[in-house]
Amino acid sequence: MEIGQTLQKYNFTFKKKWGQNFLTDQNLLRAIVSDAGVDKDTTVVEIGTGAGALTRAIAERAKRVVSFEIDRTLAPVLSETLAGVENAEVVFADFEKYDLNALEREIGEYVVVANLPYYVTTPIVMKLVEEGENCRGITVMVQEEVAARFAAREGTADYGAVTAAIALFGSCEVTRRVPRTMFVPRPNVDSAVVHIQRQARFQVDRKAYRAVVRAAFFNRRKTLVNNLIAAFGMPREQAESLLSELGIEKSARGETLSPDMFCRLTQKMIDSQILFRQGQNKIS
Numbered sequence: 001m002e003i004g005q006t007l008q009k010y011n012f013t014f015k016k017k018w019g020q021n022f023l024t025d026q027n028l029l030r031a032i033v034s035d036a037g038v039d040k041d042t043t044v045v046e047i048g049t050g051a052g053a054l055t056r057a058i059a060e061r062a063k064r065v066v067s068f069e070i071d072r073t074l075a076p077v078l079s080e081t082l083a084g085v086e087n088a089e090v091v092f093a094d095f096e097k098y099d100l101n102a103l104e105r106e107i108g109e110y111v112v113v114a115n116l117p118y119y120v121t122t123p124i125v126m127k128l129v130e131e132g133e134n135c136r137g138i139t140v141m142v143q144e145e146v147a148a149r150f151a152a153r154e155g156t157a158d159y160g161a162v163t164a165a166i167a168l169f170g171s172c173e174v175t176r177r178v179p180r181t182m183f184v185p186r187p188n189v190d191s192a193v194v195h196i197q198r199q200a201r202f203q204v205d206r207k208a209y210r211a212v213v214r215a216a217f218f219n220r221r222k223t224l225v226n227n228l229i230a231a232f233g234m235p236r237e238q239a240e241s242l243l244s245e246l247g248i249e250k251s252a253r254g255e256t257l258s259p260d261m262f263c264r265l266t267q268k269m270i271d272s273q274i275l276f277r278q279g280q281n282k283i284s
């Protein structure tokens with residue numbers, strides 16, 4: 001039975017509040033799994049099971065799929081669409097609130113594949129890049145504008161705290177564009193698939209880096225120096241000399257700093273004991 005018929009059989013109603021726009025095109029589903037680099041040794045955490053079309057496509061290639069779905073009314077649908085798929089399990093829970101450490105202890109290393117509502121994509125990607133110790137990669141369908149923000153270069157309007165956080169985790173590329181016509185029901189925006197691959201590119205204390213990046217973008221209209229002073233309570237003279245030692249202009253704004261420069265700035269602030277001495281409670 002087709003997924004549409006199964007949804008009808010159980011009188012399923014699409015819920016806008018959970019961004020329920022489902023995919024059915026088998027070629028696209030397989031392409032997303034291939035973008036994620038899934039093979040028979042991979043454990044996949046899927047976020048947003050929906051009617052299970054992507055779950056099934058992942059399970060065909062993966063060792064194991066643990067798929068999270070917030071909407072319990074999909075349970076009867078999924079027991080039909082995922083019947084016979086032995087290596088997939090569905091957890092009915094809000095992934096945003098789920099204990100990531102507990103999940104990681106149970107499943108070990110994993111990659112994430114997700115086609116999620118746009119309003120939760122950024123918080124969930126931030127949670128994974130900042131707290132996901134065993135997460136090797138993230139392949140996620142996002143609104144085209146969000147994809148541009150995730151993969152932005154410094155010095156552009158799209159570059160922000162999210163971009164810099166993702167860059168610390170690894171490389172980020174847009175693997176394909178997906179027109180709105182591929183979804184049922186059809187959303188008002190086009191989408192893109194983004195693949196984020198873990199890479200140890202920079203060596204820096206992650207919490208400290210996060211604190212510096214958040215401070216740098218706290219008020220985008222302010223200069224970097226003013227944002228640092230406001231966040232860490234450092235004297236202006238010290239803040240300015242720190243930036244000048246790194247060759248950063250006094251008038252620079254956060255969005256002009258590359259992830260590499262954010263790492264160097266973070267390290268300098270740790271070495272000068274600014275971060276931990278003055279900003280300790282801001283970091284923890």
Ligand code: SAM
Nearest residue numbers: 018021022023048049050069070071094095115
């Ligand atoms: N993966 C399916 C597909 O590609 O057809 C469904 C994608 S649909 C865009 C997003 C799914 O995520 C919906 O089924 C929705 O109920 C679920 N969802 C929304 N917020 C969630 C959350 N915080 N945790 C887990 N699932 C969520």
